[in-house]
Amino acid sequence: MTDNNIFENKTAAYYTLGCKLNFAETSTIGKILEENGIRKIHPGEKADICIVNTCSVTELADKKCRQTIRRIARQHPDAFIVVTGCYAQLKPEEITHIPEVDLVLGAEQKLNILNYLGDLHKKNDGSTIITTKSNDIKSFSPSCSRGDRTRYFLKVQDGCDYFCTYCTIPFARGRSRNGSIADMVTQAKQVVANGGKEIVLTGVNIGDFGQSTNETFFDLIKALDQVTGIERYRISSIEPNLLTDEIIDYVAISHRFAPHFHIPLQSGSDEVLKLMHRRYDTALFADKIKKVKQTIPDAFIGVDLIVGVRGETEALFEEAHRFVSSLGISQLHVFTYSERPGTQALKIEHVVSPEEKHERCRRMLDISVDKLHEFYRSQQGKIRPVLFEHPKKGLPMHGFTDNYIRVELPYDKSLVNETRHVVLGDFNETGDALLCSIVN
Structure with a gap:
């Protein structure tokens, strides 16, 4: 020492x-x-x-x-x-x-x-x-950070047992493990003591929470929901096969868990999903989206995609493109496949050219722009709570609604880290936020 x-x-x-x-x-x-x-x-x-x-x-x-x-x-x-x-x-x-x-x-x-x-x-x-060695990585240390804005990021889980063919995370971070619910509640209470009002639950595979402690992610969110002083929790990326109906139903009635989901799809082709060794198919994914929208109609749903993986032929990409276009989602996060040494994906024969990867990425991003604008338009005229953030010098006041719509209004220092209900209005000049007015 x-x-x-x-x-x-x-x-x-x-x-x-x-x-x-x-x-x-x-x-x-x-x-x-x-x-x-x-x-x-x-x-x-x-x-x-x-x-x-x-x-x-x-x-x-x-x-x-x-x-x-x-x-x-x-x-x-x-x-x-x-x-x-x-x-x-x-x-x-x-x-x-x-x-x-x-x-x-x-x-x-x-x-x-x-x-x-x-x-x-x-x-x-x-x-x-x-x-x-990755197999010997056993420890879990709770971590919580405050970003440049107003939200805190609480690490609830680390590592992954899934070993998807394209991914190195299990080798970089080890197997799935977590702290106890009691430890997470203590961290959340400390955020309250520091004046924080929003916490994002983060990890590598957070839906797998409980491997180390014989608890469940559902148990965790119920316990955190009881911490007074936190106004809003967001669930970061959660695997579709681990996003249970009871979690969706609970978020629908919770006063603190935001109507905001981030669900990795990775591919809209069942054949590519098999090549990736993902643990679900497109039918399950579509059912999860349908469940969320039926239960929480105004929920924001972000989706991760990887384009250009080995084995993704032109026909399979077109299949994925059609599937993604059909989903009632709000935004895509599109990643271009990058080959990683030591992964099983390198054994798959069909290789997508860099030029084709770029084109596929562009086409999926076009879908994302359309989906996001469609979702924003569906919320215009509605009243939602907004937690306002620290704006950069010379920029308008901004914040996010509970269902993750970015809003803007003229700068007002008194609004920083405060929650107000607003009426959602027109798009701003750049088209990436809605103008709003505070409800008195």
């Missing part, structure tokens, strides 16, 4: 790439270091230590990580640089090729960072790598 006295008056800079789960974990690392005398740098200040929490979901993500590390090394030439996160777990040797990096920590080590910092002196003789 490090002698914490050496940390007094030291400064740190934090850089996070990738998902909201990473941001929650970086926030926890920052709290750990702050409690041990290391404060966050002020703008323009040089840091004594730089923490880079990386992503590795695509080859482009890996490239961005390397670029970010090199940029940080130039900005903070004397800093002790620690790289952690998914890229560090999957490809630690690649990171050691960047000479300025001092320490590479895997998934099991990142939240025990104090144990590995040493005296913070750069040794200039290569990076130290400390990782654990």
